[in-house]
């Protein structure tokens with residue numbers, strides 16, 4: 595096991611959605627089409643050399659969506675949010691597209707209008723982190739990041755008035 599793989603494994607061991615994949619063979623998600631390349635221990639959109647013999651299994655991202663179990667939770671608060679909802683949603687979707695291309699398990703789950711502001715959920719903490727930085731870069735405001743102790747979940751609060 596090389597160092598990089600080992601590091602990934604160290605992170606994944608805490609995340610119940612990623613934990614067991616290292617022990618499995620090639621897999622293909624019937625929901626979104628992402629594939630797991632067991633030899634490389636990675637997920638990609640590139641497909642498999644031998645897709646026919648790959649296991650059909652929901653990928654961790656689709657499983658989180660099915661379970662309604664986000665890894666990332668963002669609250670976008672403040673009067674600016676109400677007046678610029680379309681621009682903000684565009685930024686969220688564009689940022690997701692960029693992230694998802696390279697990291698297929700990082701996806702937007704839901705964007706909902708709640709009394710405290712827009713609430714956004716993601717399947718991965720990296721996308722949640724990137725969205726926080728994208729909001730700050732595009733619109734300024736103030737942002738806070740709170741990781742869970744095992745770093746499998748992230749809460750982001752962005753506020754601009």
Ligand SMILES: [Zn+2]
Nearest residue numbers: 623626653656
């Ligand atoms: Zn999937």
